[in-house]
Amino acid sequence: MQDDLHMSDTVWSAGISLFYVGYIVTQIPANVIIAKSQPRYWLPGCMLAWSALTICMPAAKTGWAFCVCRFLVGVTEGPFVPAVAMMTSSWYTKQESPVRMGIWHAGNTISQAISGLLAAGILTNMDYVANLRAWQWFLLIEGIASIVVGIAAFWFIPNFPNNTGKYFMTAEEAQMAEYKQIVSTGGLSEDDEGDFKSGIWAMLKDPFSHMFAVIHYGLIIAQSYKDFFPNIVATLGFSDLMTYLIQAPPPIIAFIVMMGVSWNSGRVLEFGYHITTWIVLTLIGCVVMITTLNVGARYFSMILLVTGPFVGLNLQLSWETTVVPRPRTKRAALIAYANCVSTTSHWYSPYFFLRKQEPYYQTGGGAIIAGCAVTVISVLFTKWYAVRKNKALKAAEDSAGEPEGWRFVH
Template sequence: MGDEEDEDLNSPEAILARYPLLKDKSKKDLDLLSKRLRRRLDIRMLPIITLCLMINYLDRSNVTNARVAGMQKDMGMDDVQWSLGISLFYVGYMITQLPGSLILAKYKPRIVIPVMMLGWSIPTILFPFVRSPGGFAAARFAVGFAEGPFLPAVALMTSSWYVAEELPFRMALWHGAQALSNVFGGPFAAAVLENMDGVRGMHAWEWFMVIEGALSIALAIAAGFMLPNWAHNTPWLTPEETEMAQYRIVLSAGGIDENKSSMGIWEGAKLGAKDPFTWLFMLLHFWLIAAQSFKDFLPSILKTMSSSNLMTYLLQSPCYLLGYLAILGFGWSSGRFKDSVWHVIGPIILSAAGTVMLITTLNVGVRYTGVCFLIMGVFSGLNIQVSWSTQLVPGPRHKKAALLAIANTFGSSSHWYTPYFFLTNQAPLYRFGGGLILVSIALTIVTVLATWWYVVRLNKKLDVAEAEVNVDRVARGLPELTKGWRYPL
């Protein structure tokens, strides 16, 4: 064999040699450049992503607060018609996830993501013109159609900028926007829904939709200026930072360069569909989303613990704030200890305890604590699951985009049936819905353990193959290769 065949092309030294502006720098200089790049991303990308996700989640769940303010009654809908509208949102949401994510993987995020935001803002602003159950269902379908690719798009973009140990906490910052939106969403809903009824002849919930849609449009415009594209074509990076951005991700992915793939959009989708990890994370995402089924009905659940609509709106904030802090805490811990398995299982066991507290007693204090535990656990587990999936499939980008979109699409299908588990005749304990959550949590644990078993099996195969290569190298008088990339647990 020749020397070229003996060279480890994916060693840290060989990877660094691919980048002419970096290869002669000292380790200290590389570390400083990496920190400078990470700081720029943290300051410029993460805040706008978090704000966009906040408005996205607020837009997704705004009808739950509007329902308390009389939206369902004003449109003349019964519970089944209302649940149909909630379900149709997720039909539209699922249709666009895969094609939208693959389009984002090919084109520029700073253009595609703002277009998505404008797509859901327009039907939100037009909600005051909706006057029937059919109109409600159509409007919610349109909003879901535009929102579909957004979450997997943001996950894909984040995983293309941050390395494995940085990723869980950075994803937690924006993934926690779901909880954070409700921290501010409750007081925001209270301010609008309690004070603007009758202003200019409009219902308070109509003003709620108009104001929220306008905020979303403003953020879409800001995102067009603030967001990056990909590591190789972001205009506000210096040439050195551009190479460092690529080097960091390639090194973390064991030599895979997602920017160098010539793979077509649908070729990536086929690869993603064939990967067993896609199927495992489809199931895992499905059960975690099913365990979150309460969130579309949380104001109605909290109303059974309060004496007024105002108190119902405000009660959401403390439990969602605790949820956000839990997401950050588990995200930091996951990256710090490089563990995903127990950082999914641990939080959702907390959620199981919270669910039992919620459905087995009428004591308001116990039930409210149960709501807090429920939110803290399932939201934290979902964040770690998304982060873990991008680490297990580091590239090519279209394949990773397909995995995220397929998993999220399949997970979202649980919304076709979960709304029917929280009908008003189940109040105040909602035991039917609580039972659904407990079953979903149990199946989440089973799926995590199955994924753990598969990862261990793959890593053992890599160990054996690497050992065989090293035996051959030693026999030829060559040094052993250092241990290469492994599938993270």
């Protein structure tokens, strides 16, 4: 695609970056609006919009047309991930949240695996079929598949427990979902939600909001390899077909690890060490990737490269919605705010992975190591702050002679 559209490394990286510019624009306002409306219509609507734009992308004739399409896809996709995280945290308790977040977040890992397998079939067999290049077929097929899913989703997505309606579950089931959430959040009902402005303002005043934004920022830098993973795998020196095929195992392994770690995190209600352990392993894997050409060692390092950030991102989403459970508008603003702050890293991180640095990608590897370091430091600080807040709650309860109440999970 880069060759067909005569794109330099700079234009190609600009196209990748522009997606994230559009991605940031819509997140906070859209997520707070969705918190006050009906996500069963918003989520499929967003999906249909970005799928239609993806189908338009094969018509691009120049690098700048590619950049415009990328920007618009970002605008329409921006509300989606924050809204799904908000939805999940509205239906499940703090014990259930990590695994439930992991199930939908697994779409990221599994799609990476499926994309590699699709690439193996499409990019090696469909070049010039019907006078279209293989990359054009790739975008068309993925866009059409997403439209099918988006249309079906109108019938399979709920609203919130207090307003989802009988089309999705019985009144008794909805009441039980509400009751479980109230118990999990220390007696605060999801109905206790502020308006648009108050939710955003309450989020900005809470120190946890900025701590989780820094954690998310570090994790996304640690995951900056993602848009260049096929190029990184290609440095192993296999044929094109084999390169496409061996892209699949790392995200599949990451999915399995993420689900296991998420289950244990919810079981023991601990997030900080569950995140930092895997991020340290990613840091070690990155050091291996930029220092050796041994094929086995490099491939194992790529597995660690994929696994750590996926584990961290899933647990971070669950952690922040558990620590800031109410009101819904504040939680919605926090999720989108942390995602927006982290997304700014995509404005510059694509420029770190340049072809002239193959096979080591030293600059990109250095950025990943820095992201891992930021993540570990900010996670440990947030964990310390939560423990400190819990001690203050305990002291207040003891002085008032009250029983132990709600606590910040750390």
